Amino acid sequence: MAEEQRATVAGWGNTARANQHIVTPTSAQEIEELLHHAKHGVIPRGLGRSYGDPAQVAGGTVLSNAALQEFGPIDRTTGLVTLGSGVSIDNLLSVAIPHGFFVPVTPGTRQVTIGGAIASDIHGKNHHVDGSFMNHVQSLDLVTPTGLVHVSPTKDPDLFWATAGGMGLTGVILRATIKLLKIDSAYVTVDTTRHQNLDEVMAAMIEGDHRYRYSVAWVDCMTSGARLGRGVLTRGDHAPADVAQGRASAEDAIPTKPRLSIPFDAPSGLLNRLSITAFNEAWFRRAPKNKVGGIERISTFFHPLDGVANWNRLYGQRGFVQYQFVVPDDQADTIRLAIERLSSSKVPSFLAVLKRFGPANLSPMSFPTPGWTLALDLPVGPPALPAVLDELDQLVGQAGGRVYFAKDSRMSPASVAQMYPRIEAFRSVLNRVDPDGVMVSDLARRLNLRGTSNA
Amino acid sequence: MRDAFGQPQSAIVFGGTSDIAQATVRQLVAKRLDRVVLVGRNATALGELQQALTNSGCSTVEIVVSDAADPHSAPRAVDDAFAALGQPADLVLMAVGLLGDQRANDDSAERTAEMFTVNTTWPAAVLAGVRGRMVAQGYGQLVVLSSVAAIRTRRANYAYGAGKMGLDGYARGLAASLAGTGVTVQIVRPGFVTTKMTAHLDKGPFATTADAVATVIVKGLATKSTVLYAPGMVKFVFAILRHLPEALWRRLPG
Incomplete structure (x- = not known):
C-alpha cells in the first residue's frame, strides 16, 4: 500500500498553504482504492509548478504522481x-x-x-x-x-x-x-528585436510571427508614457543539422541541472518597485537591438529560469501571484489597458510575457483561445494589488477573455462563470465520472468549479 | 476557500453585532466573503446587519440567536451555526465581549459571574466546540478578539480584563493544540476602541476605531502572526506598561 503522510504544501507562488495527507500511489489499483476510501476530497499533484491552489486540497488527500514513471519506448518513425x-x-x-x-x-x-x-x-x-x-x-x-x-x-x-x-x-x-x-539538432536559431513601446512590439508580432515556430515577447510593465510596454521579442525555429556541426553534441546540449539555487525564503520586500524597475531596465538594455540568426541551446531558449532552482523563494514568505489572461485579437487594446492600470497603480511587476495564441482546441476549460495573452509576476504585499487584479478580471471578462487557472490564486467564482462559458459541459462530465464529488482541490472550492457551492 | 491574499469566502461570527465584528464582516464582504452566519443575542440588530450584508452582495447570510450569558447555550450555538452555514467555515470570528461597569461589579457576585461567563466561559466553550469541527474539516482560521486589558488587569475594568485574560490564555493554548492540523488561531488585542461598548468612557490613549481594528484583522489573516495588536503601536506600549511597578500602574489614568 502506498505510504501516507501529512504535509503542508503550496503552489509555486507560495501563497495559501494547505495541510493534507499526501500519498504516492504506484498502480491504478492503488489509486482506485484511494479514491474509493477518500473522505475529504482527492486531487493529483505533480511537481507543484502551478502558481496557486489547484494541486492541494486542505484537509483532504493529495495523490502525488511521482511513482508513475513508465517511460516509452519512443517510436522512431512516428514519434x-x-x-x-x-x-x-x-x-x-x-x-x-x-x-x-x-x-x-x-x-x-x-x-x-x-x-x-x-x-x-x-x-x-x-x-x-x-x-x-x-x-x-x-x-x-x-x-x-x-x-x-x-x-x-x-x-x-x-x-x-x-x-x-x-x-x-x-x-x-x-x-x-x-x-x-x-x-534535426539540439539548437534553435533565434532572431531578437528590441522595441521602444507596446505598439511596436505588437505590430512586429502581427507582421512576422507566422514565419517562426516559436515567438514570445517580454514587456516592461514599469514604464509609462511613450515607453509604455517596451519589450524584447525573441523568435526562433529548431536549427537544421548543419548548425550543430562543430558545436557540442546533442548530449551536451540537453538540459542541464540548475547552476544556482535559492536555499531559503528571501525577506519579503526584496523584490520591490525600485529593485524591479532596476532589473527591468538592465534587462532591456542588455538585449540586442536587432540580432538575426543567433544560435541558442534548447535549454537557454526554452527554459531560462530553470538555471536557478527555487527562484520563487526570491519573493519571500508572502510569496507572489501570477496573473495570466488572454483576450481576442479584436480586443488587443485590453493588453495596453492592463499594463497602464498596473503602471499607474504603482504595483510592481516583473517582466511580463506577451504572446499570441492560435486556434483553441475542443476543451471546455482549456485556457488558450485565439488572441493575445499576457502573463505577469506580482509580489504579494502592495495593498492595492487585490483590487487592481479584480479590476483586471472585469476588463478581461468584458473583453470576452479569460484568466488561466494554472496561474490563478485569487479570482472570484463570478468571474469564472463569465470567462468560461462552457463550464456547464465540463460539470456534466464531472457529474458523470465523479457523481459523489470525490475529486476536489482548493482551486475548485474557491472558484466553485463543481457548481455546488458547498464543494 | 481562502485565497492568495488570505481572504475567506465563508465565515461564522460569534458576537455578530459587536462594532468590531460588524466592521470586520463588512470589510471581508467587500473582498471575497460570500456566506456568513451571524451569531448573537439581539435578533433585531442581527437582522439589520443581515440585510446590509445581503445588499452588498453576500449570497448567504444566516442568523443564529444565542445568549452568551447562558453557558449551557454554547454547544447548541456551535451546532446551529455550522448547520446554518452548510459547508466548511474558512473563518470563525469570536467577538463576544462585555465591558461592564466595574464600579457596579465591584461588590456584586452575580454581575462578576456574568462578566466571566460572557467574556470567558461561553467563548471558550464555543471555541472548544468549533475546534472539533475545524479539525474535522482539516483547515480553517480562528480569530479570537481579546484586548490589551488581558495583558495586565487595571482598577478601571479588572473583571473585564481578567475575563479576557482567561480567554486570551485559552486561545493561545488552543493555537498550540492545533499545530499540524491545518487549523490556525489568531488572537487580536485592540487598545482602547471607540465603540458603543465604550461610548460612555473618556477616550483612552492610542484610541482606535472599530474599522481600524477590522483592517488589522483583515490584513492579519494573510500572516502567520498568532497575536495581532490594534493599533500596532500598543504592542510596544504594553511591553513597557506591563512591567511598571504596581504603585505607578495603579495611578495611570483611564
Whole structure:
C-alpha cells in the first residue's frame, strides 16, 4: 500500500498553504482504492509548478504522481511515446533530444509532469503554430472515481477534452501517449528585436510571427508614457543539422541541472518597485537591438529560469501571484489597458510575457483561445494589488477573455462563470465520472468549479 | 476557500453585532466573503446587519440567536451555526465581549459571574466546540478578539480584563493544540476602541476605531502572526506598561 503522510504544501507562488495527507500511489489499483476510501476530497499533484491552489486540497488527500514513471519506448518513425503521468518534461527531454525528438509543447520550465501538462493543457511559445499540449496527446488512461478508462479524441471525447485543462478534477491520469516533434539538432536559431513601446512590439508580432515556430515577447510593465510596454521579442525555429556541426553534441546540449539555487525564503520586500524597475531596465538594455540568426541551446531558449532552482523563494514568505489572461485579437487594446492600470497603480511587476495564441482546441476549460495573452509576476504585499487584479478580471471578462487557472490564486467564482462559458459541459462530465464529488482541490472550492457551492 | 491574499469566502461570527465584528464582516464582504452566519443575542440588530450584508452582495447570510450569558447555550450555538452555514467555515470570528461597569461589579457576585461567563466561559466553550469541527474539516482560521486589558488587569475594568485574560490564555493554548492540523488561531488585542461598548468612557490613549481594528484583522489573516495588536503601536506600549511597578500602574489614568 502506498505510504501516507501529512504535509503542508503550496503552489509555486507560495501563497495559501494547505495541510493534507499526501500519498504516492504506484498502480491504478492503488489509486482506485484511494479514491474509493477518500473522505475529504482527492486531487493529483505533480511537481507543484502551478502558481496557486489547484494541486492541494486542505484537509483532504493529495495523490502525488511521482511513482508513475513508465517511460516509452519512443517510436522512431512516428514519434509516439507512452509516458507515465509522473514523467517530467525534464526526464523526457534528456531521453528524447539525443534521439532527435522534442516535446511538442513546453512551458517556461522543464519541471512539469505529463499529468500536470494535460491537467493545465499547457501552452508554449509555439501555440500560434502547434496549439496546446492536448493537441499532441493521442490517448490517455485515467482513473476516475467510477473506474479506469482509456480515452481519446474518438473514444469518450467529452471526457478526453474535459481532462484537458480540467485541473485534475476528472480523475488521476495514469499514462498518456503523446506525439513528439522530430528535430534535426539540439539548437534553435533565434532572431531578437528590441522595441521602444507596446505598439511596436505588437505590430512586429502581427507582421512576422507566422514565419517562426516559436515567438514570445517580454514587456516592461514599469514604464509609462511613450515607453509604455517596451519589450524584447525573441523568435526562433529548431536549427537544421548543419548548425550543430562543430558545436557540442546533442548530449551536451540537453538540459542541464540548475547552476544556482535559492536555499531559503528571501525577506519579503526584496523584490520591490525600485529593485524591479532596476532589473527591468538592465534587462532591456542588455538585449540586442536587432540580432538575426543567433544560435541558442534548447535549454537557454526554452527554459531560462530553470538555471536557478527555487527562484520563487526570491519573493519571500508572502510569496507572489501570477496573473495570466488572454483576450481576442479584436480586443488587443485590453493588453495596453492592463499594463497602464498596473503602471499607474504603482504595483510592481516583473517582466511580463506577451504572446499570441492560435486556434483553441475542443476543451471546455482549456485556457488558450485565439488572441493575445499576457502573463505577469506580482509580489504579494502592495495593498492595492487585490483590487487592481479584480479590476483586471472585469476588463478581461468584458473583453470576452479569460484568466488561466494554472496561474490563478485569487479570482472570484463570478468571474469564472463569465470567462468560461462552457463550464456547464465540463460539470456534466464531472457529474458523470465523479457523481459523489470525490475529486476536489482548493482551486475548485474557491472558484466553485463543481457548481455546488458547498464543494 | 481562502485565497492568495488570505481572504475567506465563508465565515461564522460569534458576537455578530459587536462594532468590531460588524466592521470586520463588512470589510471581508467587500473582498471575497460570500456566506456568513451571524451569531448573537439581539435578533433585531442581527437582522439589520443581515440585510446590509445581503445588499452588498453576500449570497448567504444566516442568523443564529444565542445568549452568551447562558453557558449551557454554547454547544447548541456551535451546532446551529455550522448547520446554518452548510459547508466548511474558512473563518470563525469570536467577538463576544462585555465591558461592564466595574464600579457596579465591584461588590456584586452575580454581575462578576456574568462578566466571566460572557467574556470567558461561553467563548471558550464555543471555541472548544468549533475546534472539533475545524479539525474535522482539516483547515480553517480562528480569530479570537481579546484586548490589551488581558495583558495586565487595571482598577478601571479588572473583571473585564481578567475575563479576557482567561480567554486570551485559552486561545493561545488552543493555537498550540492545533499545530499540524491545518487549523490556525489568531488572537487580536485592540487598545482602547471607540465603540458603543465604550461610548460612555473618556477616550483612552492610542484610541482606535472599530474599522481600524477590522483592517488589522483583515490584513492579519494573510500572516502567520498568532497575536495581532490594534493599533500596532500598543504592542510596544504594553511591553513597557506591563512591567511598571504596581504603585505607578495603579495611578495611570483611564
